[in-house]
Amino acid sequence: MSYVKFEHVGKRYSPDDDPAVSDFTLDVNEGEFLVLVGPSGCGKSTTLRMLAGLEDITSGNISIDGVRVNDLPPNARGVGMVFQSYALYPHMTVERNLSFGLRMARGADRLPNAEIDARVAEAAAVLGLEPYLDRLPRNLSGGQRQRVALGRALVRRPKVLLMDEPLSNLDAKLRNQMRVELRRIHDELGTTTVYVTHDQVEAMTLADRIAVMDQGYLQQHATPMEAYHHPSNTFVASFLGRPPMNLVHGTCEAGAFRTSCGTLEVVLPHHAAGHAGPATLGVRPEDVALDAAEGTDLHVKDAERLGAETIVHLAGGDVQLAAVWHRPGMDADATLTQRGATVRVQVPTDSVRLFDADGAAVGVSLDHVAANAAPEPVSLSKGEEE
């Protein structure tokens, strides 16, 4: 198993342009499934392509297993890549597609033909492609093509497996299936994987750790749950989770947060109590207590009924909040979700995250950002939080 190190990596496509990636520093541990996630244009694909060797690196270093690979050609880096459009060779059968990379090897790297066949058979078995080896890609379904693309990357036994939005061309049902499948294959083979997506569901479900990017900068590098519960800044807070974390602007004074009109007042948890001045308060919609005994009266703007939960959008004064009502029964009290109805909500102190005027998290969550060099703190952070 292999590890990858990005050290202050930067990328400019041309000297006049803004950098696509800036000062990107990150470690991918052995056998880890790292997901690079962010909105389009955030530099996540560029980062992956620099690791693959498809883009030049403008500044900084990338190393795989401690070897600097900046100037090595892609095939010398020991990476396998799955492209968004699959990029299968249309004129080759599945078998040829899978073995092409191995057959292209020359000299000492060249495997005997029997070994190539064995590897192809192995990959086909893992991916359930045996019945299709003689077919051309155009005669395969989307999911099968996806498997072939994955198989083509895997037969080379890559040190690092790279995937660039591999599921975005599949329909929703197949995407869920393949997501589970990808995780299974990763657990089975243990290949270090870097996966790029803009879909936060994929990021949350697949990743051992996720790296959230925006505008070319790494925003947070943490386990999915950590990033979800302790977002390092308002961008991460609003990017992860659906509906996103509620962000309310106001000021902090004497251990309490207050919006400018005073609609919402929250006593701050002790780790953020020392903060004073303008701030942004973050609270997850599922943490907002609906129909509380005491708190703020807001009125219902809209409600999204999803079955397992109902998302209630509330407003009042200078505050807008989304709240999640879990498991509303079919005959549940409809007044809570009726447009215009008044609902008393409470924002519990212990679920609040505070961000300063620049949007950076205040207090305990920052320590986590620094502490996540090792993959263990998953359980640690949980313990601290509760």
Add this chain to the structure above:
Amino acid sequence: MRRLATDLASRWYTPLGLLVSRWLLWVAIVQSALYVGLNAMRQELWQFPAVLSMLLVGAALSLRALTMRPPTRPQPQRYLEATVGSLLLAIGAVWGLWAQGGTDDGVLLVDLWFLVPPLLTGIYALVNVNLHRSWFMAEHDRDRSEAGLTEVRTKAPRILQVLKQVLMVHLAVFALLPPMWVMLLSLTPGNGLNFVGPSEWTFEHYRFHLGGENFWLWLRNSVLVSVGTTLLGLFIAFPAAYGFSRYRFKGRNVGLFAFLVVQMFPGALILVPYFLVMKGFGLLDSWIGLMLAYTVTALPLCVWMMKGFFDSIPKELEEAAIVDGCNQLQIFTRIMFPLSLPAVAVTSLFSFLAAWNEFLLALTFLSSDTKYTLPIGVTAVATGQSPQWGDFAAISILVSIPVVLLFIVFQRYLVDGMTAGSVKG
């Protein structure tokens, strides 16, 4: 009070007979318009302006009436228009045939070809006059309209199919007449322009060419030049198109545009400069010179076509190949070339044809008859003191055979290549 056709079915009901008339009228209009053009080139008969006006006005009048939305109240003036239009059409066609019959030429095949369809259209509409009346007078009730709609839906596609086939054959005959004529001429004994029946057909003209030396000499020259042009063109166009498609460099747009501009110059304009350049290089009266000139002529289109094709091949495919360990040359030979075979086939065929049929440059550059290509040879047979029409027809057929064979072989790729670039695979 009479019930009017106001229900939904009646408002959408057009009887089958009217639909057929509509389709026929379109054909009649096209044929009449073509006949105008033909007669503009022939001897002038005083009747023809009148005949042609009758045909066109009649067809237009009928069509105007027949393409209206189903009437919901009686429309006697439209009924009159349709009937008068049909009458004009029929009478015009008959008059035209009669007038042509009075000339020295008499009624030719071509007159029948143009005038019979309008005549039949007019007659068909007049035969259906009762149907027209009840429709234009909105006499159809709901039951009849519903039954009629069912009839239209079930029968119209088949009738339309048959009419289309007839029209195709009709047009195909027109297109095939000249080649058929050459074919017959090549089988007719003697070197005149008159035909004889099948009993006297002969292969003497073919024997003359195939047995002689000149034909084989010219064939060799033509094959050499055409194949050379194709290969040279491909060798240059393939990488050039790849570069234009894949890389962004200074002068890319100017280069692409320049290719188009070169293509737009009339051939005759660059003839003299070509001649001087070739003379300067000492390439006059040589195959190399011809090949170079043909390649230059065919290159722009080849580059543009292949560029369009390469544009449709995703860049990710090449990146996958890079990750799989291909170098640039291997990407070319292992991935791009096999994938672009349809484009290669089309551009090759195009270069080959351009070189195979080219006449003007060959005539200008080549002076010794041992270097002649086939098109020059063909003209050599047909010109001179006494044109040998039979020999000329035979060699024309012989020249066409390789092209036809090529088309048959490459047909599949040709269709693929034509649609390539338009649809992403």
